[in-house]
Amino acid sequence: xxxxxxxxxxxxxxxxxxxxxxxxxxxxxxxxxxxxxxxxxxxxxxxxxxxxxxxxxxxxxxxxxxxxxxxxxxxxxxxxxxxxxxxxxxxxxxxxxxxxxxxxxxxxxxxxxxxxxxxxxxxxxxxxxxxxxxxxxxxxxxxxxxxxxxxxxxxxxxxxxxxxxxxxxxxxxxxxxxxxxxxxxxxxxxxxxxxxxxxxxxxxxxxxxxxxxxxxxxxxxxxxxxxxxxxxxxxxxxxxxxxxxxxxxxxxxxx
Amino acid sequence: xxxxxxxxxxxxxxxxxxxxxxxxxxxxxxxxxxxxxxxxxxxxxxxxxxxxxxxxxxxxxxxxxxxxxxxxxxxxxxxxxxxxxxxxxxxxxxxxxxxxxxxxxxxxxxxxxxxxxxxxxxxxxxxxxxxxxxxxxxxxxxxxxxxxxxxxxxxxxxxxxxxxxxxxxxxxxxxxxxxxxxxxxxxxxxxxxxxxxxxxxxxxxxxxxxxxxxxxxxxxxxxxxxxxxxxxxxxxxxxxxxxxxxxxxxxxxxxxxxxxxxxxxxxxxxxxxxx
Numbered sequence: 001x002x003x004x005x006x007x008x009x010x011x012x013x014x015x016x017x018x019x020x021x022x023x024x025x026x027x028x029x030x031x032x033x034x035x036x037x038x039x040x041x042x043x044x045x046x047x048x049x050x051x052x053x054x055x056x057x058x059x060x061x062x063x064x065x066x067x068x069x070x071x072x073x074x075x076x077x078x079x080x081x082x083x084x085x086x087x088x089x090x091x092x093x094x095x096x097x098x099x100x101x102x103x104x105x106x107x108x109x110x111x112x113x114x115x116x117x118x119x120x121x122x123x124x125x126x127x128x129x130x131x132x133x134x135x136x137x138x139x140x141x142x143x144x145x146x147x148x149x150x151x152x153x154x155x156x157x158x159x160x161x162x163x164x165x166x167x168x169x170x171x172x173x174x175x176x177x178x179x180x181x182x183x184x185x186x187x188x189x190x191x192x193x194x195x196x197x198x199x200x201x202x203x204x205x206x207x208x209x210x211x212x213x214x215x216x217x218x219x220x221x222x223x224x225x226x227x228x229x230x231x232x233x234x235x236x237x238x239x240x241x242x243x244x245x246x247x248x249x250x251x252x253x254x255x
Numbered sequence: 256x257x258x259x260x261x262x263x264x265x266x267x268x269x270x271x272x273x274x275x276x277x278x279x280x281x282x283x284x285x286x287x288x289x290x291x292x293x294x295x296x297x298x299x300x301x302x303x304x305x306x307x308x309x310x311x312x313x314x315x316x317x318x319x320x321x322x323x324x325x326x327x328x329x330x331x332x333x334x335x336x337x338x339x340x341x342x343x344x345x346x347x348x349x350x351x352x353x354x355x356x357x358x359x360x361x362x363x364x365x366x367x368x369x370x371x372x373x374x375x376x377x378x379x380x381x382x383x384x385x386x387x388x389x390x391x392x393x394x395x396x397x398x399x400x401x402x403x404x405x406x407x408x409x410x411x412x413x414x415x416x417x418x419x420x421x422x423x424x425x426x427x428x429x430x431x432x433x434x435x436x437x438x439x440x441x442x443x444x445x446x447x448x449x450x451x452x453x454x455x456x457x458x459x460x461x462x463x464x465x466x467x468x469x470x471x472x473x474x475x476x477x478x479x480x481x482x483x484x485x486x487x488x489x490x491x492x493x494x495x496x497x498x499x500x501x502x503x504x505x506x507x508x509x510x511x512x513x514x515x516x517x518x519x520x521x522x523x524x525x526x527x528x529x530x
Binding site: 118119120122123124125126127128129130 | 307312332333335336339340342344348350351352353364368415
């Protein structure tokens with residue numbers, strides 16, 4: 001029994017060690033600013049098309065379904081309000097993070113995994129660089145900056161998708177949709193809508209880096225690392241979503 | 256054989272375990288300045304692990320590793336960066352950084368090692384150019400590793416290993432997977448590096464002819480070719496690893512005289528003027 005637990009416990013320990021070293025390096029020299037900017041472009045700018053596509057259709061389908069339900073109570077006008085709250089609080093952060101995890105946690109794992117199996121990570125250490133400082137920390141910083149930005153883009157485009165459906169299917173006026181959508185949002189909604197992707201970004205970058213750096217077994221190992229990174233990052237996004245949501249719901253109840 | 260120089264690297268009863276697998280088993284030896292050590296062994300015998308342990312990339316499970324008399328076994332990773340700047344390594348698959356050009360790859364140690372932080376940029380560019388000229392690949396500076404052949408990548412990796420002029424060099428299977436002509440070019444470069452810069456080296460290989468070449472030939476800077484070494488020979492010592500254990504350490508004559516069946520499999524009596 002204890003032998004069976006040894007493996008998972010060791011993995012958790014290694015993951016926390018990597019997390020600790022990556023975060024500690026944020027305040028330590030040298031800072032690889034070029035690498036951070038490169039990763040912000042790759043992780044952030046590169047993910048915009050997928051976030052736009054997912055955002056617009058999510059908003060559209062929500063408006064379509066909610067509008068029909070609200071129609072029964074004669075409240076179609078509140079579609080914008082419902083769409084904006086659900087998007088900003090929940091679906092925007094979660095879907096954007098899952099999309100970025102699918103694209104980038106796997107991308108990071110395969111890139112670092114390939115470097116590991118071709119001894120580039122060892123070469124980096126041999127030539128005077130800490131791979132965590134050079135490879136992991138820039139990816140952690142870049143994801144933490146870009147994921148909240150992508151979420152804002154996803155939220156806005158989702159609301160626009162909802163508006164298009166509201167206008168053409170339920171005859172909603174622009175002023176009515178947007179003013180209700182805007183007024184429905186409180187600081188708590190915006191706060192959790194930005195805090196969630198910030199926290200989830202660590203799941204994306206750290207799982208990608210962790211599984212990438214522990215790759216063994218050649219190209220087959222790279223494939224395995226890629227899948228594991230994406231699966232664990234996605235699962236943890238939902239776990240973190242629940243706990244951050246819990247804090248805000250409880251906090252909101254006492255306010 | 257030349258006089259024994261100062262001790263550069265010493266293994267003291269070093270054992271390396273990966274989980275339940277014992278990669279190195281109680282290995283002890285000492286490398287003195289000016290020596291070239293040829294480490295022979297089959298795949299999985301611990302040759303690469305030995306080099307990586309010497310560089311502080313794999314910590315030993317037991318025993319101690321000394322570099323120039325300094326115990327590096329318990330040093331933290333940050334301290335090891337300075338230690339590693341005294342060593343250069345050619346990795347088995349070259350391990351060039353795919354996202355960087357050849358010039359950026361070769362400049363990497365100069366940019367990242369503390370000892371070169373004060374180096375002016377034009378001096379750095381000159382060192383990179385010199386190093387690539389040494390391996391006759393000056394024209395590839397702006398190319399990416401993916402645009403080069405396997406042999407060229409290996410030569411660029413040699414340029415990167417020697418650019419910071421480390422006194423101790425490690426070559427991990429420098430001729431693995433190369434055709435005989437390219438393999439000879441690579442070995443000739445290793446001999447050239449030894450004779451031009453007077454470096455100490457550990458060469459890991461499974462091909463005895465590589466060791467034979469290093470032990471019996473010298474680089475002639477006048478003709479740019481390899482000449483048979485004189486009666487004094489070269490300061491070359493052979494080591495044989497078997498399943499992580501060091502089973503032989505000595506000169507070429509002793510190696511060839513060995514009756515150990517494992518050793519005789521490696522040592523095919525070659526023509527010494529085959530180069």
